[in-house]
Amino acid sequence: MSRKPIVAGNWKMHKNTNEGINFASSVQNKLLKVGNVTVIYAPPFTGLFQLKVSPPYHKSAQNCHWEEKGAFTGETSVSMIKACGAEYVIVGHSERRQYFGETDELVNKKISAIISSDLDPIFCIGETLSQRESGETASVLKKQICDGLNNIESLSSIIIAYEPVWAIGTGLTADAEQIEKAHSHIVNVVSELYKKINVRVLYGGSVNSNNADQLIKIPKVDGFLIGGASLDVESFSSIVQIVEDNEEKK
Ligand code: 13P
Numbered sequence: 365m366s367r368k369p370i371v372a373g374n375w376k377m378h379k380n381t382n383e384g385i386n387f388a389s390s391v392q393n394k395l396l397k398v399g400n401v402t403v404i405y406a407p408p409f410t411g412l413f414q415l416k417v418s419p420p421y422h423k424s425a426q427n428c429h430w431e432e433k434g435a436f437t438g439e440t441s442v443s444m445i446k447a448c449g450a451e452y453v454i455v456g457h458s459e460r461r462q463y464f465g466e467t468d469e470l471v472n473k474k475i476s477a478i479i480s481s482d483l484d485p486i487f488c489i490g491e492t493l494s495q496r497e498s499g500e501t502a503s504v505l506k507k508q509i510c511d512g513l514n515n516i517e518s519l520s521s522i523i524i525a526y527e528p529v530w531a532i533g534t535g536l537t538a539d540a541e542q543i544e545k546a547h548s549h550i551v552n553v554v555s556e557l558y559k560k561i562n563v564r565v566l567y568g569g570s571v572n573s574n575n576a577d578q579l580i581k582i583p584k585v586d587g588f589l590i591g592g593a594s595l596d597v598e599s600f601s602s603i604v605q606i607v608e609d610n611e612e613k614k
Contacts, residue, residue: 367562367564367586368400368401368402368611369400369401369402369580369586369587369607369610369611370401370402370403370404370523370564370566370586370587370588371401371402371403371404371587371588371590371600371603371604371607372403372404372405372406372424372452372454372486372525372566372587372588372589372590372594373403373404373405373406373590373594373595373600374406374426374454374457374568374589374590374591374594375405375406375407375408375411375426375594375595376408376426376459376591377408378408378595379407379408379411379595380410380411381407381410381411381414381415383411384405384407384411384414384415385411385414385415385416387595387597388405388415388417388421390597391403391597391600391601391604392421394597394601395601395604395605395608398420398604398608399420399608400607400608400611400612401420401587401604401607401608401611402419402420402422402587403420403421403422403604404421404422404423404424404452404486405417405421405422405423405424406423406424406425406426406452406454406486407423407426408426409425409426409440412425412445412448412449412450413448413449416449417449422450422451422452423448423449423450423451423452424450424451424452424453424454424486425440425445425448425450425452425453425454426453426454426457427440427453427454427455427457427460427474428440428441428442428445428453428455428474428477428478429441429442429474429477430442430470430473430474430476430477431477432477441477442477442478442480442481442483443481445483446481446482446483450483451483451484452483452484452485452486452523453474453478453483453484453485453486454485454486454488454525454589455471455474455475455478455485455486455487455488455512456468456471456474456475456487456488456489456508456512457488457527458488458490458527458529458532459532462529468507468508468511468512469511471487471508471511471512472511472512472513472514472515472516475487475512475513475516476515476516479516479519484521484522484523485522485523486523486524486525486566486589487509487512487522487523487524487525488524488525488527488568488589489505489508489509489512489524489525489526489527489550490505490508490526490527490528490529490531490532490568490569491504491505491528491529491530492529492530493529493530496528496530501546502549505526505546505549505550505553506549506553509524509550509553509554509557510553510557513554513557518558519557519558519561520558520560520561520562521561521562521563521564522554522561522562522563522564523564523565523566524550524554524563524564524565524566525565525566525567525568525589526543526546526547526550526565526566526567526568527567527568527569527589528542528546528569530569531568531569531570532568532569532570532591533570533591533592534569534570535570536569536570537569537570537571537575537579538567538569540578540579540582543567543579543582543585544582544583544584544585547565547567547582547583547584547585548583548584550563550565551563551565551584564586564587565584565585565586566585566586566587566588566589567579567582567585567587567588567589568588568589568590568591570592571588571589571590571593571603572592572593572599572603573593573598573599573602573603573606576588576602576603576606576607577606577610580606580607580610581610587607588603588607590603
């Protein structure tokens with residue numbers, strides 16, 4: 365897997381199929397040359413198949429079930445996602461943990477299923493405000509990583525999205541020191557589990573076109589997972605351009 369930075373748009377429950385297609389073509393028309401960034405769209409399931417992309421643009425699901433098939437009304441398997449042409453699956457997002465009871469154990473089953481199908485998980489972790497305030501950030505992140513990757517024996521690369529829960533959709537972003545510290549910790553924890561592994565850590569939580577330049581320059585930030593600002597053509601394109609320009613200057 366390359367070390368290119370990633371800019372991923374998690375559309376959550378926004379954009380129907382046509383809106384998604386129109387959005388992606390508007391972004392492509394705006395960004396004439398993207399060579400240094402991997403851009404990922406994560407539409408709702410209804411839009412996943414019809415959204416046609418080619419590199420540097422890629423597709424991700426926002427969730428999956430861990431079983432291959434079966435009587436699981438309303439669920440979608442990884443092989444179905446793969447058949448839509450998606451290469452990534454977001455897993456463990458705090459909204460799924462908070463509203464849909466997704467535990468570390470379920471996250472682990474999903475990650476196993478995603479890896480077995482040769483797709484890449486975008487594995488989300490992050491602490492709540494009360495966990496940060498009580499000094500538990502490092503232990504919470506470590507537990508989420510170790511439990512999420514439990515029994516996954518060999519892994520050559522992983523994408524982790526560090527999304528402090530208190531920064532999601534709030535307009536608050538973690539500061540540079542908090543982000544660098546969390547990302548370094550994540551890399552260390554994963555490197556202890558797997559000897560030779562390519563870990564990329566994305567930051568997520570109120571990223572926008574005004575703070576992206578500052579955030580991408582923080583050491584160990586390998587890109588972004590963006591919610592709100594990924595829904596708007598201007599702001600999403602501008603964030604991709606900022607990451608592209610920053611990479612070119614390296
Ligand atoms: P916001 O960018 O809206 O804070 O959302 C972040 C997020 O949850 C991406 O997965």
